Amino acid sequence: MRKSVNRPPTPDAGENQEKEPSVREIVNIKLIESGEKERLMELLRERLIECGWKDEMKALCRAFVKKKGRNNVTVDDLIHVITPKGRASIPDSIKAELLQRIRTFLVSAAL
Amino acid sequence: MSTGNPSYTNPKPCKHLADYKLRHGLTGYRSLQKLFKTTPNGRTSVEKPNTTMPRCNSCNGFQGRLYFCLICSTVSCSDHTLLHNQSENGHDVAVDMERAELYCCVCCDQVYDPDFDKAVMSKHIMGIPRDKNGDESIGERLVKRRRLGSGVVEEELVDLSKSKQLVSMRDRRAKSCYPLGLRGLTNLGSTCFMNSVLQALLHAPPFRNYFLSDGHNRETCRKRSVDRLCLPCDIDAIFSAVFSGDRAPYSPAQFLYSWWQYSANLANYEQQDAHEFFISVLDGIHEKESKLSNRNRDNGDCLCIAHKVFSGQLRSDVTCMTCGFTSTTDEPCVDISLDLDTNNFSPKNIANKPIKSNENSSISTLLGCLDLFTRQEKLGSDQKLHCRNCQEMRDSVKQMSIKRLPLVLCLHIKRFEHSPVRRMSRKIDRHLHFPFSLDMTPYLSSSIVRNRFGNRIFAFEGDESDISTEFEIFAVVTHSGTLESGHYVTYLRLSDQWYKCDDAWITEVDEGLVRASQCYVMFYVQKMLYHKANEDLSCLPISPRRDTFLPIAGCC
Numbered sequence: 046m047r048k049s050v051n052r053p054p055t056p057d058a059g060e061n062q063e064k065e066p067s068v069r070e071i072v073n074i075k076l077i078e079s080g081e082k083e084r085l086m087e088l089l090r091e092r093l094i095e096c097g098w099k100d101e102m103k104a105l106c107r108a109f110v111k112k113k114g115r116n117n118v119t120v121d122d123l124i125h126v127i128t129p130k131g132r133a134s135i136p137d138s139i140k141a142e143l144l145q146r147i148r149t150f151l152v153s154a155a156l
Numbered sequence: 157m158s159t160g161n162p163s164y165t166n167p168k169p170c171k172h173l174a175d176y177k178l179r180h181g182l183t184g185y186r187s188l189q190k191l192f193k194t195t196p197n198g199r200t201s202v203e204k205p206n207t208t209m210p211r212c213n214s215c216n217g218f219q220g221r222l223y224f225c226l227i228c229s230t231v232s233c234s235d236h237t238l239l240h241n242q243s244e245n246g247h248d249v250a251v252d253m254e255r256a257e258l259y260c261c262v263c264c265d266q267v268y269d270p271d272f273d274k275a276v277m278s279k280h281i282m283g284i285p286r287d288k289n290g291d292e293s294i295g296e297r298l299v300k301r302r303r304l305g306s307g308v309v310e311e312e313l314v315d316l317s318k319s320k321q322l323v324s325m326r327d328r329r330a331k332s333c334y335p336l337g338l339r340g341l342t343n344l345g346s347t348c349f350m351n352s353v354l355q356a357l358l359h360a361p362p363f364r365n366y367f368l369s370d371g372h373n374r375e376t377c378r379k380r381s382v383d384r385l386c387l388p389c390d391i392d393a394i395f396s397a398v399f400s401g402d403r404a405p406y407s408p409a410q411f412l413y414s415w416w417q418y419s420a421n422l423a424n425y426e427q428q429d430a431h432e433f434f435i436s437v438l439d440g441i442h443e444k445e446s447k448l449s450n451r452n453r454d455n456g457d458c459l460c461i462a463h464k465v466f467s468g469q470l471r472s473d474v475t476c477m478t479c480g481f482t483s484t485t486d487e488p489c490v491d492i493s494l495d496l497d498t499n500n501f502s503p504k505n506i507a508n509k510p511i512k513s514n515e516n517s518s519i520s521t522l523l524g525c526l527d528l529f530t531r532q533e534k535l536g537s538d539q540k541l542h543c544r545n546c547q548e549m550r551d552s553v554k555q556m557s558i559k560r561l562p563l564v565l566c567l568h569i570k571r572f573e574h575s576p577v578r579r580m581s582r583k584i585d586r587h588l589h590f591p592f593s594l595d596m597t598p599y600l601s602s603s604i605v606r607n608r609f610g611n612r613i614f615a616f617e618g619d620e621s622d623i624s625t626e627f628e629i630f631a632v633v634t635h636s637g638t639l640e641s642g643h644y645v646t647y648l649r650l651s652d653q654w655y656k657c658d659d660a661w662i663t664e665v666d667e668g669l670v671r672a673s674q675c676y677v678m679f680y681v682q683k684m685l686y687h688k689a690n691e692d693l694s695c696l697p698i699s700p701r702r703d704t705f706l707p708i709a710g711c712c
Contacts, residue, residue: 070209070218073209073218074208077208077209078208083195087197119263119265119266120259120264120265120266121234121264121265
């Protein structure tokens, strides 16, 4: 997390937020408020299905469940195991497309 | 075992969910309904009022999955759900906010409750404005699924095993004696398109039974009707001839003449399209029979034999991409025309195992074609439709599904591409893999609509269908050659033995040959009717002359 040199130390987690929000948060809020986040999510879902990524993840999940046994797996287990693999296998073209969309949005939002 | 998909039966709740239900019942779900937000794509999420971005109560994090406590509405991220649960006794069950799915904080696992899903779906259906056909709205009636009498099925299966023994005994005695009803049809001049379809009709169990049990009496018909042209009479004549026991090839000349009179524009010696012929024959039967019975019902409820056997209903859902309003239309159909699935579409087999679309899978399958037919199709921006809710032209998504299955399912593969632009027609020779047993459950409206809303445990209207979804193939009309000069051959499956019907020549063939053929129109009949038909065949008396069947060429 980037910190400005002159910034006071971050207060403890648990206190209500009064500090300056991070860039990430601001962008997120702007995306949600404008409805762009929902559109981007739909676009992402579509692309990931098209390229077969979703099917690959499904297969990975199935293999994991088969290995551990159906009654020994929780959703949390799956999330912890599959998430890193999922993030790593996203095609670059999709990353590029989404980033481009976000950049365009930020430019228009800043105006 | 009840028919229907077992994955939609209720999974057992964990101890904590059960406890929660005991103590709070449905009140938590009901108050949560106000916070549900639905999208046109069928997704539901939980939105806290007056907050753009929900945050974890413990760490203020906003990333990853966030869970909303059902009891105190506290939001926790996945790292802190346990923390909340430990600090507050009994606060075990939460809702994944992004997905509107139940989560047990103690088990650290997703849990399921049909009542919760019902609460979600009610909001969804309420959120979609009703269309004019109020009764026909998707899932409007929350109906419990009825179990079909499984006892009946089991009884029949037991009987079948007995009759199968009889058949095999008979086979040993007269091995080359073909079942009744197999008779070649002479080619009267490029009429293989007609012969191939006739062979399929002759062995469509309910169709066959109707004519063989004098469903259309020629004497009565001649007296009642002034119009001498009667396709059902001519078909009845063919049935009598083919099932007489005489094995010499039969010339359906009278029928051809009648059909020419009926469809004057197709009356020539040119090769016609077998599928077109099939549709025109059904039309001819319907027209005649509805004249006789003086009833002018629309195709859906028509009681003519053609519609009784082949008529089903297709459902078309068009969803506005802006507001989610879905307009549903039901249309009757006597067959389904399918586009071939190509590499671009990732096929799934019946167990829903994904076939990697990265591989160069050049196999087209019937299930792939059905998937293609029932997929959500984004209509192009040049095909905007008027949304009744928005009162504007909007981008829409269209999805087809099968509302009601017929007794005999006719699947037509669109192999002939006509391009009006280039004024050319071409044939697609691509091989299509097709199964002998077909379960149509995933293509029913209830399944398609259910999938559209994610996997909710929810009984949709239409689940209690009396018609089973399992089909067995009994006839395949195949085409070989080019568009201009090609040949139709039908393969018939009688008592699990395949026969090749090539105009006047009928031969026993191996199923491998059938699988390798280029299917064009496939006829599937409901499984129970298929087995019953086989039973009937084995009980029919062998022709008195006991001719051993030799493929004899008829005069052409």
